[in-house]
Amino acid sequence: MSFINQRLQNLRQAMHRLGANAFYCTLSDAHLSEYIQEADKFLTFLSGFTGSNAQLIVTDHQALLWTDSRYWEQAALELNDSGIVLMREGKEDVPAPDKWLASQLDHTQMTLAVALESVSSTTFKKLKESVSAVVDFQPSEIDHLWTDRPHRTIKGLYIHHASSVSAHDKLKRLQSYLQSQNGFADSDSLLLTRLDDIAWLTNLRGSDIEFNPIFLSWALVSKREACLFVHTQALTEEITLHLQRAGWRVLPYETFEDELSKMNASIWAREEDLNAKVFTLIHDRFKPCKHPVALWKSVKTPEEIAGLKEVMKADGQALEDFIEEIKDRLARGERLTENDAVDILHQKRSAIPGFIGESFGTIAAVNANAALPHYEPISGLGAPIEPPCLLLVDSGAHYDKGTTDTTRVWFLGDSQDYPSADLQALKRDYTAVYKAMKALSEATFKPGTTGFELDKIARAPIHAIGADFGHGTGHGIGLTLNVHETPPSISPREREGTMTPFEPGMIVSDEPGIYRPGQWGIRIENMLVCVQKAENLLGFETLTQCKIDTTLLLQ
Structure with missing residues (x-):
C-alpha cells in the first residue's frame, strides 16, 4: 500500500498549494451519475477502493472513507494497510462527513478543497456550512496528480x-x-x-x-x-x-x-x-x-411492457440454460470457477436477438463470496465452483426492447455431503428470503402507497428469524436504460424515490437478502411491474421468467 500513501502525500501537497488543510471528494461525475467513467474515479485512484459508492476526506494527518453496508467487508479488505480509516456509513456511532468536518472546527480552522464538478450542490452546501472556507480542486489539479488518468470515452449514438x-x-x-x-x-x-x-x-x-x-x-x-x-x-x-x-x-x-x-x-x-x-x-x-x-x-407504456416481456422470456431461458450447462460440466468432472460462470452466461445472453450488453458487471459468487452484496470475481482469480456449494448469480442485460436484472441462488451437488447443521441454517435463511420476495410480489395496496411503506412487507419474514439486510428491497429499472432508476424505490430510507407513490407501469426489482459473513449470502430477485388490481387496488405482476431453485426450501 506504499503507492496509496504516496498518492495521499502528493494530494496533501496539492491541498497546501491551494491554501487548504483538508480535501473532500466522492465517486461521481459532472452529471452526478451512479456509474461513471474510469476517468472520473479519482477517489479510487487515491484510496484503492473499487466500490461504486464512497466519500473520502483527507486532512494533514488523517484519511477517512465512508461507504454503505454493501461494501463494508470489501472496503475493509481493500483499505487494509493503506492508513485510510473505514467509516461504516449508516451505523449510529458514525458521523456523516459534514458532521465529522464540523467537529474538527473545535480545535482548528478548516479550509476544504472540493472537486466541485463532481459534488452535488446539496452536499456542497452541507460541506460549506461545516468548515471555515471552501476552495475548488479543479480538474487541472486532478490531472497533475493522476498522470496516467484514463482518457474520456466518447462513443456513437x-x-x-x-x-x-x-x-x-x-x-x-x-x-x-x-x-x-x-x-x-x-x-x-x-x-x-x-x-x-x-x-x-x-x-x-x-x-x-x-x-x-x-x-x-x-x-x-x-x-x-x-x-x-x-x-x-x-x-x-x-x-x-x-x-x-x-x-x-x-x-x-x-x-x-x-x-x-x-x-x-x-x-x-x-x-x-x-x-x-x-x-x-x-x-x-x-x-x-x-x-x-x-x-x-418510470411509467412504461403497455406497448413497452409487452416488448419487455418478450425480452424477459428469452433472458429467463438463457439463465436456465446457463445453470444446466454449469451442472452438466461439473458432473463431467470439469473444473469451473466464478469467472467461467460469468463467461458462460455472457455466451447464452449474447446469442439472444437484440442483445446489447450486460446491464452491470455480473456477480457470480460461491459460498462466502455471496455474503458480499456487490462482489464481482476478479478476472482470472475467481473462486472454484466445487460442489457441494452455493452459487449466487446476480446479472442482467440490455436488449433493444428492455433491460433485465435477476438474481438466483443454486445449491450445487448432493445436500447429504453438506454439514447437516449448516444445511439447516442455510435452508432457514433461503426460505425466509424466498418468503420475503414472494410476499412483496403478491402484495396488494391502495393507490398512493410508496416504496417506503412496501418495504416492511418484504422484511417481515426475514425479521421473523432475527435477520435483516442493509440494502434496499427494490429499485426502478429503465427501458434499455440504467438498471438502477428512481423513482420508484423500495427501501426503509425516506428518499424521493421511496416516497413517490407507485403507479401502473412502473417497473421495480424485488430482491430481499440475508448475508452471513464468512458463510454464505442469499438473495432472490425478480422484476415486477405495477398493475391495476380489483377493487381499485394496485399490485404487481412478475416479469422474470426463470425458475427458482427449490432445493433449499424448508418443507
Missing part, C-alpha cells in the same frame, strides 16, 4: 426504437408542462443534467459509461426551444436528422458552461441534480423546481 412515444411528442409534452407552470417566463429554461433523463427524452442511446446505454450530454428546454449539448464526434447524419425532426438544436458538449454563462433569464432545475460548479455558475438565476421527466420515464 443510436436511436432507441422500442419506445412507443416519439422524441418529438416527449419534448412537446415537456414544453406543454413548462407553459403550464406559473412564473416560468418565455425566456426561462429548464436544465436537465441526468443522463438517463436526456436519453429517454430524445429516444437516443449510447455507451459512454460502461453497462449504461447513455451518453454525455446536457439539455436546456424552454417553452419553444430545446438545446442538446453533446459531443459532436458521436453524431451521424441519421442522429442529427432525428434530433432536428424532434425539435432539438445541437451544440457542442464543451460549450455548455459558456452558453449557460451568457444566459440572462432564469434557469430552472432540480437542485439535487446540479453539481456544485454548475450551481455556483447559475446561483443568481437559479430557480428550484421538481420537473416530472424522471416520473414520466
Whole structure:
C-alpha cells in the first residue's frame, strides 16, 4: 500500500498549494451519475477502493472513507494497510462527513478543497456550512496528480426504437408542462443534467459509461426551444436528422458552461441534480423546481411492457440454460470457477436477438463470496465452483426492447455431503428470503402507497428469524436504460424515490437478502411491474421468467 500513501502525500501537497488543510471528494461525475467513467474515479485512484459508492476526506494527518453496508467487508479488505480509516456509513456511532468536518472546527480552522464538478450542490452546501472556507480542486489539479488518468470515452449514438412515444411528442409534452407552470417566463429554461433523463427524452442511446446505454450530454428546454449539448464526434447524419425532426438544436458538449454563462433569464432545475460548479455558475438565476421527466420515464407504456416481456422470456431461458450447462460440466468432472460462470452466461445472453450488453458487471459468487452484496470475481482469480456449494448469480442485460436484472441462488451437488447443521441454517435463511420476495410480489395496496411503506412487507419474514439486510428491497429499472432508476424505490430510507407513490407501469426489482459473513449470502430477485388490481387496488405482476431453485426450501 506504499503507492496509496504516496498518492495521499502528493494530494496533501496539492491541498497546501491551494491554501487548504483538508480535501473532500466522492465517486461521481459532472452529471452526478451512479456509474461513471474510469476517468472520473479519482477517489479510487487515491484510496484503492473499487466500490461504486464512497466519500473520502483527507486532512494533514488523517484519511477517512465512508461507504454503505454493501461494501463494508470489501472496503475493509481493500483499505487494509493503506492508513485510510473505514467509516461504516449508516451505523449510529458514525458521523456523516459534514458532521465529522464540523467537529474538527473545535480545535482548528478548516479550509476544504472540493472537486466541485463532481459534488452535488446539496452536499456542497452541507460541506460549506461545516468548515471555515471552501476552495475548488479543479480538474487541472486532478490531472497533475493522476498522470496516467484514463482518457474520456466518447462513443456513437443510436436511436432507441422500442419506445412507443416519439422524441418529438416527449419534448412537446415537456414544453406543454413548462407553459403550464406559473412564473416560468418565455425566456426561462429548464436544465436537465441526468443522463438517463436526456436519453429517454430524445429516444437516443449510447455507451459512454460502461453497462449504461447513455451518453454525455446536457439539455436546456424552454417553452419553444430545446438545446442538446453533446459531443459532436458521436453524431451521424441519421442522429442529427432525428434530433432536428424532434425539435432539438445541437451544440457542442464543451460549450455548455459558456452558453449557460451568457444566459440572462432564469434557469430552472432540480437542485439535487446540479453539481456544485454548475450551481455556483447559475446561483443568481437559479430557480428550484421538481420537473416530472424522471416520473414520466418510470411509467412504461403497455406497448413497452409487452416488448419487455418478450425480452424477459428469452433472458429467463438463457439463465436456465446457463445453470444446466454449469451442472452438466461439473458432473463431467470439469473444473469451473466464478469467472467461467460469468463467461458462460455472457455466451447464452449474447446469442439472444437484440442483445446489447450486460446491464452491470455480473456477480457470480460461491459460498462466502455471496455474503458480499456487490462482489464481482476478479478476472482470472475467481473462486472454484466445487460442489457441494452455493452459487449466487446476480446479472442482467440490455436488449433493444428492455433491460433485465435477476438474481438466483443454486445449491450445487448432493445436500447429504453438506454439514447437516449448516444445511439447516442455510435452508432457514433461503426460505425466509424466498418468503420475503414472494410476499412483496403478491402484495396488494391502495393507490398512493410508496416504496417506503412496501418495504416492511418484504422484511417481515426475514425479521421473523432475527435477520435483516442493509440494502434496499427494490429499485426502478429503465427501458434499455440504467438498471438502477428512481423513482420508484423500495427501501426503509425516506428518499424521493421511496416516497413517490407507485403507479401502473412502473417497473421495480424485488430482491430481499440475508448475508452471513464468512458463510454464505442469499438473495432472490425478480422484476415486477405495477398493475391495476380489483377493487381499485394496485399490485404487481412478475416479469422474470426463470425458475427458482427449490432445493433449499424448508418443507
